Amino acid sequence: MRIAIIGANAPDSMEWHFADAFQFAGYEAKIFDIYEKFPYTVKRLKHYFQVLDKIGRTYSDSYDRKRFLSVANSINEYNPDLVICFYRDIHPAFVDAVKSKNRRVIHVNPDALTSFGYQQVIAANYDALFTKDPYILEFMKNKAKLNAYIYNEAFNQRYNPKPACTKAEMEKEMNVDVMTYGTLYPYRARMVRALVDEGINVKLYGVVPHRFFDKALEKCYTGKYIVGEEKARTIYGAKIMFNNFHFAEIESVNCRFFEANGCGAFQLCDYKPILKDLLPVDPELVSFKTIDEGAEKVRYYLAHPEERYAIAEKVYQHFLEHYTYDHLIQYILKTVETL
Structure with missing residues (x-):
């Protein structure tokens, strides 16, 4: 199975730990980070470019859509069997662009409800949504009629191993x-x-x-x-x-x-x-x-x-x-x- 992960490609991020677990289990997994290409690769300027990008995506729907459709093109070239999204602000057009008959697109929300932004997670046509909060689950399933599931967060025993001493x-x-x-x-x-x-x-x-x-x-x-x-x-x-x-x-x-x-x-x-x-x-x-x-x-x-x-x-x-x-x-x- 080939798995595409949409999120931050940074050690200790939830996306990174998912990729590590998939690869450890023998799956092919790759993280697609919207900040992995120039100019965001210029370390000393990365933060400033990210701020400008965030402003652009917040106030311009056309720019926001364009940014994520570009990522969608990369996903489709990779041709995964499963797409797992972690960013909470993914433009809904991205989901429609990568979904296909034989490819599921799901979202795993690792944060509290204050991170919902413009509620892109609710607006998008995900095949399934995973939330850690029973309160959010009840809303998603019983009020928004979304295909939602509960999950518990986790830890990475390979990355954060318990010391051998007492x-x-x-x-x-x-x-x-x-x-x-x-x-x-x-x-x-x-x-x-x-x-x-x-x-x-x-x-x-x-x-x-x-x-x-x-x-x-x-x-x-x-x-x-x-x-x-x-x-x-x-x-x-x-x-x-x-x-x-x-x-x-x-x-x-x-x-x-x-x-x-x-x-x-x-x-x-x-x-x-x-x-x-x-x-x-x-x-x-x-x-x-x-x-x-x-x-x-x-x-x-x-x-x-x-x-x-x-x-x-x-x-x-x-x-x-x-x-x-x-x-x-x-x-x-x-x-x-x-x-």
């Missing part, structure tokens, strides 16, 4: 009480600030936004953007990985939830009812409903390392058996077979 040994090496990572948006920073104000030692990894960053957290910021084995070691080596979900994760969790558990971390996250379906332990043990409860549980587990180790190992084994990208692509392929 968690206690890695914690001693890292010497980090609490960590979190990703773009340090205000919603994340506010909650981390509450922990810091309680006297909890927090380390921050990722990207500082160019606006509205809380200066009180500068002392916590490491200046590191972690990927691959370094990400796995950092997450595993922290005593607690603190994961506060975006407020638009209505009934879903984020990719970080799967990555952390897949690295063998001990994770504390926002409570969501879906946790009971995802975890092999009582969700109340590893989640919080208020930030005060979160701080209380941080202090408790810092003082009870053996409980951390036991929970982290049980969760890791469960996720290794159920939530790798290898599992996810097989679920996608089996669903596509029924279309």
Whole structure:
């Protein structure tokens, strides 16, 4: 089977992990990135060209259509059996241009509902839509009458492998009480600030936004953007990985939830009812409903390392058996077979 993936061809992107899993399973898979050709290949100017392109696609339908029809031509030349789209702003004309009798075109939405833009995902004639949020699934199926399916996100055990040493040994090496990572948006920073104000030692990894960053957290910021084995070691080596979900994760969790558990971390996250379906332990043990409860549980587990180790190992084994990208692509392929 030949598979075309439409999205960002960048290490650690969901598209990249899908391609890795397909290739590992013996399929031919190629990522088509709208920014893989000149002038976007000029590294020092890429960002500026992307901004101009985004403005053009936002305000000019003809330009937007032209951009994606160009990608459609490349797809048709590649002649895949299956097209999997990840960009949320793909012009609907693209879908019509690449669909054929023997070729399915599906969309996997890796983000929360705030990323829907001009709702291109809903306007396009996809053969199937995959969403991680039961709230969005209910709307798509029962109101918009779309052919939608639920899916759970995943982790890549080849790219982010759990370290071979014990968690206690890695914690001693890292010497980090609490960590979190990703773009340090205000919603994340506010909650981390509450922990810091309680006297909890927090380390921050990722990207500082160019606006509205809380200066009180500068002392916590490491200046590191972690990927691959370094990400796995950092997450595993922290005593607690603190994961506060975006407020638009209505009934879903984020990719970080799967990555952390897949690295063998001990994770504390926002409570969501879906946790009971995802975890092999009582969700109340590893989640919080208020930030005060979160701080209380941080202090408790810092003082009870053996409980951390036991929970982290049980969760890791469960996720290794159920939530790798290898599992996810097989679920996608089996669903596509029924279309």
